[in-house]
Amino acid sequence: MRTSRSGNTPELLKDLRTLKAAVFHPQDNDGESLTRQLQRIGCQTQAYWPPPQELPEAVDVVFLAVNPESIRLDLPWTRAETAPTLVAVVNYENPTVVDGMLKLGASAVLAAPIRSFGVLSALVLARQVSGELRRERKRVEKLESKLRSMRQVADAKQILMKTRDISEEAAYSIMRDQAMAKRVPVEEIAVAIVNANEILSASGPKPRK
Template sequence: MVAGRNVLRALRDIRSFRVVVLHPADAESDELVAQIRRIGCRVELIWPPRDGIPDSTDIAFLLFRQDALTDAILRSLEDRPLAVTLIAIVEAESPTVIEAVVRSGASAVITKPIRAFGLLTSMVLAHKFSTGKLISAEKMSRLQTRLSGARVLEQAKAIVMSQRGVTEPEAYALIRERAMANRSSIEAICASIVSTGDVPGR
């Protein structure tokens, strides 16, 4: 039941997405744009993509070719927001193209000739996969921040223990006292101690 509700929500949400198609203007790109529009998304065909992907883009379809333009687009995509879901359009399964698709971090692949069948499923699954990567990256960032803070705290306590000749609990209590007195965070006080090698406010 929960899974069914999640699928219905994903299908409903995807209709509010902004989609960009990076593909030369031809009959196939016209058909792809028309199919995406029928799904209910706002869609724009951009070629050549001189300024990269617009910031408000949710899903981007990109044609992968063995040419300099594709390489240039991929370089511009390296700094794109992780929230953008990239779907690769492939017309030839050469090792070079496959390597480029893997390197790009594309969340799904559709092949040419482009067909309407399966397009909505590909978009939903790709966005879900991309969102999962974003959540994982955010969790990893928070974990790294906590680990970094813990290391700085240990360094600060060691400095206080060495300077004051106190125990570890006493060093932590002193750091906490300084933070309260300075109306600052423990993290900020620890960073100051590690940076200056001294306990502030004494």
């Protein structure tokens, strides 16, 4: 007897029915197979060719035929911060197409001729990869901004310590009191101090950036 657990249904699979998909592919056998399979899976699917400059509203995932024709196009939405998940549909594997696929930021690839088998896996994998990438990017941004403000607080403390000849604790407590009085974050006070110092002592030592 084997006692084991069949997996729970992945959340990504459960979300498929609310997913808006756009197929940017010529209207041929592959384009139609792909569109119909996405409809079977239950995504709200629309198909266009050539790829439009502007995305239809609220598209979550784009299946884009990466071919000599589409590589030439400049598609601003592929670079946007809120770019949808992109799955490249290819029927060449030459360096030009591979390069185009990389530049577009594809998260998965479907090889033409399209079979219904494989579309679901590519879709779910792409959603997973692009979702993780987006979350990681946000985390990095947050950390970078946190790091920046920590540096600024440190710089501001240094300035206060030097100009007033006080201890680090005293410098910080001045900034904190100011922040409380003005009801702004300490980081903002720090930026003000650093900026003022740059102006007042244009010839003095440059604070760290």
